[in-house]
Amino acid sequence: MEPIIKIENLRFRYPGNKEDSLKNISTSFEKGSFTAILGHNGSGKSTLAKHLNSILLPSEGRVLVKGMDTADESRLLDIRRTVGMVFQNPDNQIVASVVEDDVAFAPENLGVESSEIRRRVDAALKQVEMYEYRTHAPHLLSGGQKQRIAIAGVLAMQPEVIVLDEPTAMLDPQGRHEVINCIEELRRQGVTVILITHHMSECIHCDRLIVMSDGEIRMDGTPSEVFSRVEELRAMDLDVPETVDILYQFRKRGLDVPINALEAESCAAVVAVALHVLEGAFDE
Amino acid sequence: MSEIRLENLTHVYSQGTPFEKVALDHINLTIPAGQLIVLLGHTGSGKSTLVQHLNGLLKPTEGRVLLDGQDIHRSKQALRDTRFQVGLVMQYPEYQLFEETVRRDIGFGPGNMGLKGEELEEHIRIGADFAGVSEELFELSPLDLSGGQKRRVAIAGILAMEPGVLILDEPTAGLDPAGCQDILENVKRYKQETGATVILISHDMNTAAAIAERVVVVRSGRIALDGTPDEVFAHVEELREMGLDIPDSTIVGYMLKRWGLPIPDGISTTEELVDAVMAVKGGIEGC
Amino acid sequence: MLKDITLGQYFPGDTIVHRLDPRTKLLCVTLYIAEIFTANTVCGVLLSYATLAMAVILSKTTVKQLLKGMKPLLFIIILTGLLNLFYTTGDTLVKFWIFNITRQGVIRSAQMVSRIVMLICGSFLLTLTTSPLSITDGLEMLMNPLKKLRVPVHELSMMMSIALRFIPTLMEETDKIMSAQKARGADFETGSLFQRAKALLPVLVPLFVSAFRRADELATAMECRCYHGGSGRTRMKELKMESRDWLCILLFLALLAAVIALRVLGI
Numbered sequence: 133m134e135p136i137i138k139i140e141n142l143r144f145r146y147p148g149n150k151e152d153s154l155k156n157i158s159t160s161f162e163k164g165s166f167t168a169i170l171g172h173n174g175s176g177k178s179t180l181a182k183h184l185n186s187i188l189l190p191s192e193g194r195v196l197v198k199g200m201d202t203a204d205e206s207r208l209l210d211i212r213r214t215v216g217m218v219f220q221n222p223d224n225q226i227v228a229s230v231v232e233d234d235v236a237f238a239p240e241n242l243g244v245e246s247s248e249i250r251r252r253v254d255a256a257l258k259q260v261e262m263y264e265y266r267t268h269a270p271h272l273l274s275g276g277q278k279q280r281i282a283i284a285g286v287l288a289m290q291p292e293v294i295v296l297d298e299p300t301a302m303l304d305p306q307g308r309h310e311v312i313n314c315i316e317e318l319r320r321q322g323v324t325v326i327l328i329t330h331h332m333s334e335c336i337h338c339d340r341l342i343v344m345s346d347g348e349i350r351m352d353g354t355p356s357e358v359f360s361r362v363e364e365l366r367a368m369d370l371d372v373p374e375t376v377d378i379l380y381q382f383r384k385r386g387l388d389v390p391i392n393a394l395e396a397e398s399c400a401a402v403v404a405v406a407l408h409v410l411e412g413a414f415d416e
Numbered sequence: 417m418s419e420i421r422l423e424n425l426t427h428v429y430s431q432g433t434p435f436e437k438v439a440l441d442h443i444n445l446t447i448p449a450g451q452l453i454v455l456l457g458h459t460g461s462g463k464s465t466l467v468q469h470l471n472g473l474l475k476p477t478e479g480r481v482l483l484d485g486q487d488i489h490r491s492k493q494a495l496r497d498t499r500f501q502v503g504l505v506m507q508y509p510e511y512q513l514f515e516e517t518v519r520r521d522i523g524f525g526p527g528n529m530g531l532k533g534e535e536l537e538e539h540i541r542i543g544a545d546f547a548g549v550s551e552e553l554f555e556l557s558p559l560d561l562s563g564g565q566k567r568r569v570a571i572a573g574i575l576a577m578e579p580g581v582l583i584l585d586e587p588t589a590g591l592d593p594a595g596c597q598d599i600l601e602n603v604k605r606y607k608q609e610t611g612a613t614v615i616l617i618s619h620d621m622n623t624a625a626a627i628a629e630r631v632v633v634v635r636s637g638r639i640a641l642d643g644t645p646d647e648v649f650a651h652v653e654e655l656r657e658m659g660l661d662i663p664d665s666t667i668v669g670y671m672l673k674r675w676g677l678p679i680p681d682g683i684s685t686t687e688e689l690v691d692a693v694m695a696v697k698g699g700i701e702g703c
Numbered sequence: 704m705l706k707d708i709t710l711g712q713y714f715p716g717d718t719i720v721h722r723l724d725p726r727t728k729l730l731c732v733t734l735y736i737a738e739i740f741t742a743n744t745v746c747g748v749l750l751s752y753a754t755l756a757m758a759v760i761l762s763k764t765t766v767k768q769l770l771k772g773m774k775p776l777l778f779i780i781i782l783t784g785l786l787n788l789f790y791t792t793g794d795t796l797v798k799f800w801i802f803n804i805t806r807q808g809v810i811r812s813a814q815m816v817s818r819i820v821m822l823i824c825g826s827f828l829l830t831l832t833t834s835p836l837s838i839t840d841g842l843e844m845l846m847n848p849l850k851k852l853r854v855p856v857h858e859l860s861m862m863m864s865i866a867l868r869f870i871p872t873l874m875e876e877t878d879k880i881m882s883a884q885k886a887r888g889a890d891f892e893t894g895s896l897f898q899r900a901k902a903l904l905p906v907l908v909p910l911f912v913s914a915f916r917r918a919d920e921l922a923t924a925m926e927c928r929c930y931h932g933g934s935g936r937t938r939m940k941e942l943k944m945e946s947r948d949w950l951c952i953l954l955f956l957a958l959l960a961a962v963i964a965l966r967v968l969g970i
Contacts, residue, residue, distance in 0.1 A: 209931065212926070217927045221917075228868055230835070230836060237930070240936050240939060241931065246938060271871040271875075286927075289928065305660065375668075378664065387694075468882070506886065514904065524889075
């Protein structure tokens with residue numbers, strides 16, 4: 133099956149910059165997958181995200197969305213309808229003064245028929261569990277709620293891929309949980325998700341983890357595979373989830389534990405088994 | 417280096433209207449000079465309201481705020497002085513930068529204190545040094561800097577006033593792991609070198625675990641927990657209920673203890689956990 | 704502090720007034736304003752009040768809400784009343800110190816205050832019962848004929864709608880910036896007018912910078928949701944004039960005519 137997004141030899145430099153922000157990136161994204169892209173500020177992860185729906189165009193190479201070249205101006209709307217994007221600042225994505233009016237913005241732009249817009253808006257709000265707030269004023273909502281509205285606004289376009297660029301960076305823990313739960317629900321419904329983040333804990337449940345540094349892809353694999361390379365990640369000024377660090381430290385002290393129990397509960401279980409405090413009933 | 421004391425501090429928003437809300441409910445808290453304390457609490461717990469009383473931005477509905485034993489609201493002059501003695505760095509402080517150059521922005525606070533000339537320059541240098549702002553940036557416009565640099569300039573602007581009490585509201589919000597560590601290091605250094613009392617507000621328990629000498633947990637306008645990190649982190653269930661993000665090491669320690677491992681309560685960092693477990697491991701295998 | 708202003712506060716509801724097309728309401732408010740300023744006879748003014756009362760009752764607005772809506776402009780109302788009371792020439796009723804209250808002054812003052820109150824209530828009812836998007840949609844449709852004169856009707860409407868949406872957000876931000884600068888010793892209260900204006904610079908500069916940044920991010924977000932101008936746009940809530948809309952407009956036209964007639968007849 134053709135991947136839904138293909139990136140071929142992408143090189144990009146911001147006008148006026150002395151260095152490339154992206155240096156020869158080639159990869160692809162499968163339909164229905166949940167990929168997380170990790171990297172510290174300046175690694176190029178957000179720049180890469182913006183190439184996925186033509187906000188930025190390559191200096192060299194190309195990006196194909198369902199076979200459409202992002203540089204092709206005639207396909208701009210089709211591309212943006214296919215790949216939706218949610219940004220970091222919850223406030224600066226909301227256009228209208230009433231929740232349902234904001235969620236309707238995208239289908240209105242696409243010339244969708246009136247009653248169909250209504251159906252999509254209701255469906256999208258239900259998907260993000262914000263349906264009861266449809267007549268509320270967005271500025272009175274919490275950060276997590278606003279981000280969910282932003283996600284609903286993108287869902288109303290019925291995109292095939294949703295890219296989220298550090299969606300939880302400005303949220304408190306509760307807001308972060310709401311948004312991550314929302315994303316995981318979308319993933320369960322078969323939406324292709326690409327999550328850009330620097331929070332390790334958000335990457336635990338993804339199918340694939342890409343680590344970027346200095347404009348290049350440095351690691352690409354499952355979370356377990358990637359996080360086990362603790363020293364390498366630290367050398368890139370990144371960190372690993374706390375659970376991985378715990379297991380890594382135990383291993384250094386001679387305890388025989390696998391390094392890939394990423395959730396706190398399974399981490400505890402795996403340590404307990406290794407200590408013979410519990411028998412191996414909790415093997416992953 | 418100053419002591420702050422809150423006596424029966426109460427703050428009610430929109431008193432007398434149907435929207436009346438008790439944000440702070442008769443809080444009593446003494447923060448001794450030179451202590452590094454982390455204030456934890458979920459959104460809406462009242463921690464931001466509390467902190468705005470410490471430098472007089474908000475006036476108590478009831479109760480008093482005492483700086484080194486004196487009521488900060490006793491006179492207009494006293495209130496004004498408090499602004500400079502209690503430095504408050506608000507959330508996302510980079511959004512308050514406005515001057516033409518970094519130097520002038522850092523100098524805004526000390527300038528308002530009445531400092532001029534060489535004394536002013538000295539304060540600017542000190543503030544910049546503590547916040548990690550290199551002098552090369554001084555003549556640049558603050559708007560030309562990166563996000564992380566902007567935040568450091570904003571913090572420098574407060575440190576340049578050399579407050580005896582330093583308060584930081586979510587100083588690591590929105591920063592990547594490297595950025596977070598950087599800021600916390602600078603804060604620790606400021607405290608060590610000036611002996612200032614430092615109050616950090618956070619939802620992030622990892623921050624508390626990393627640097628706090630004392631942790632105070634605020635819930636619905638009242639103090640719910642108060643003690644060393646170990647003491648506070650032992651209340652795992654309560655903390656969970658409050659919607660705080662508990663460090664994985666705490667959860668793992670809690671679960672191991674429940675399964676019978678004789679390790680202490682209130683583990684808050686990976687080092688503590690691993691040390692505690694390995695210490696008793698010998699004991700188990702020896703059986 | 705700044706958040707207390709009930710500026711264009713929309714209150715969703717299901718009354719007949721809520722259900723009227725926004726264009727109807729915009730036209731009727733305009734007709735009502737003409738009615739208020741034309742009425743200069745006792746009957747005329749009473750008729751204007753009756754019109755307002757009808758609208759208030761039908762929209763299920765409470766007196767409390769009305770009073771809250773008038774609060775920000777209370778100062779202007781009182782000032783207008785007093786100025787007209789003390790500075791109108793005519794037959795003196797009462798005289799003390801430098802103030803000279805005339806019969807004409809009392810009448811004029813009552814008339815002016817009355818007009819302002821009705822004006823405020825009328826527009827307040829409009830924004831109370833009509834969502835900001837509906838208002839701008841309605842305005843856009845009413846202004847459509849101007850497109851022939853190359854007026855960027857859709858763009859103006861979108862600008863208005865976004866501006867309304869960001870008012871509360873920017874007010875919140877102003878609050879935060881003021882607090883942050885106060886924490887650095889900024890003083891917005893003491894000093895001459897010039898000094899106080901200068902003191903606002905640390906608030907205005909970050910606010911402007913922030914507004915530009917927001918605009919940039921919002922524009923990108925809008926484009927990502929396929930915004931490409933006004934052509935080809937549909938609406939979820941389509942505006943359609945029902946019979947009740949036409950009746951309402953006719954009613955207000957009739958009321959205006961009645962007031963004009965009363966004025967001419969002098970009753």
